[in-house]
Amino acid sequence: MEEASRSSNKPSLAKLKLPPPAPFLGLDELSKWPLYRATITEFVATLLFLYVTVATVIGYSHQSDPKVFPESSQCGGVGVLGIAWAFGGMIFVLVYCTAGISGGHINPAVTFGLLVGRKLPLTRALFYMVAQMLGAICGVGLVKGFQKSLFTRYGGGANFVHEGYSTGTALGAEIVGTFVLVYTVFSATDEKRRARDSHVPILAPLPIGFSVFLVHLATIPITGTGINPARSFGAAVIYNHDKPWDDQWIFWVGPFIGAAIAAIYHEYMLRASALKALGSFKWSSFKTDSFRTDS
Numbered sequence: 001m002e003e004a005s006r007s008s009n010k011p012s013l014a015k016l017k018l019p020p021p022a023p024f025l026g027l028d029e030l031s032k033w034p035l036y037r038a039t040i041t042e043f044v045a046t047l048l049f050l051y052v053t054v055a056t057v058i059g060y061s062h063q064s065d066p067k068v069f070p071e072s073s074q075c076g077g078v079g080v081l082g083i084a085w086a087f088g089g090m091i092f093v094l095v096y097c098t099a100g101i102s103g104g105h106i107n108p109a110v111t112f113g114l115l116v117g118r119k120l121p122l123t124r125a126l127f128y129m130v131a132q133m134l135g136a137i138c139g140v141g142l143v144k145g146f147q148k149s150l151f152t153r154y155g156g157g158a159n160f161v162h163e164g165y166s167t168g169t170a171l172g173a174e175i176v177g178t179f180v181l182v183y184t185v186f187s188a189t190d191e192k193r194r195a196r197d198s199h200v201p202i203l204a205p206l207p208i209g210f211s212v213f214l215v216h217l218a219t220i221p222i223t224g225t226g227i228n229p230a231r232s233f234g235a236a237v238i239y240n241h242d243k244p245w246d247d248q249w250i251f252w253v254g255p256f257i258g259a260a261i262a263a264i265y266h267e268y269m270l271r272a273s274a275l276k277a278l279g280s281f282k283w284s285s286f287k288t289d290s291f292r293t294d295s
Contacts, residue, residue: 019191026121035124038102043131043138045094045106050139050234054157056086057224058143061154080220087225088213095205104205107228108132113182113259117267129230136234144238156239159224159232160247167250170223174254175261177215177227182262184211192271226251227258 029035056078062068063077078086095104103120105111108129115125144151151157161170188204212227219225226232232251236244 021118022121024122026123029121029123035127038124039127039131041098041102042105042128043135045098045102045104046132046135046230046234047139047142049090049094049106050136050231051142052090053083053086053231054140054143054235055146056083057157058147058150058154062150065154081217083220084213084216087216088209088211090209091212092205092209095208096203099205102128106132106230107181107255108230109178109228109255109259110182110185112256113185113263116260116263117186132230133233136230137237138234140234140238151239155241156235156244157224158235158239158241158244159226159251160243161223161250162221165222167247170247171250171254173219173222174226174250175258177219177225178255178258179262180215181208181211181227182259183266184208186262186266190266190271223247223250227255229255 060077060079060083064079091106094106098104098106103114105114105128111120111125111128111132114120115122120128140156144156161167184207188207215227216225219227229252232244232248236248
């Protein structure tokens with residue numbers, strides 16, 4: 001049965017034409033509407049993402065506050081599991097809604113990873129990142145506007161290194177967490193994999209959302225979970241206190257390193273895209289020269 005399914009997939013895999021690497025700069029896009037439409041989409045999606053998720057964090061902090069609800073604080077609110085679901089669920093929904101327009105990045109680290117993997121040009125990446133950061137600021141700003149006193153009392157949903165954890169631990173958590181997310185993005189959107197495993201239908205937003213959910217379960221106790229520089233930046237800007245700003249670099253350096261490693265691992269190791277891009281470099285000659293035993 002397995003052999004039959006594999007053989008039935010061979011024609012589609014053989015006929016598959018993978019898109020070429022994106023141009024590095026992509027300046028020609030500046031005169032085309034799709035770039036601006038996609039940028040607006042990233043702005044709105046990131047705004048909605050931050051509004052729902054930060055509001056969930058603030059709501060849970062309020063409902064579980066023993067000073068406000070002394071009798072029910074132990075079981076009040078959605079809990080850490082609910083917060084993780086809010087982040088993962090919103091990514092699932094928003095990627096599903098926006099993937100056909102902008103690719104559904106909603107995260108500068110994802111955009112950076114796709115840039116490293118030659119999936120989009122530098123111009124589009126910069127537009128996306130600016131839109132994501134502005135959207136994050138506006139989204140958190142809405143939360144503060146609707147519930148200012150609670151926002152200020154419970155830390156604005158800002159990311160920082162929690163007590164009992166070192167800076168190195170926090171940085172490592174952000175690197176590994178972002179690696180999991182970006183590696184999932186590459187795997188879920190891999191055209192060759194979808195053609196080869198066409199008997200296993202994949203709804204790309206689902207595994208991406210689940211990866212965000214699972215990473216939050218692991219890292220909320222450490223940093224509140226960043227893995228998205230726009231999310232951390234937007235909350236820090238609106239809350240504007242020293243601790244989130246002091247730790248802000250962790251939520252940029254960690255995600256960007258994790259995203260770059262994931263892109264390199266998937267594209268240049270698993271998929272060997274670098275070898276294919278070098279026209280003068282042939283695997284057969286490398287194999288012959290490197291493993292020759294008669295010299």
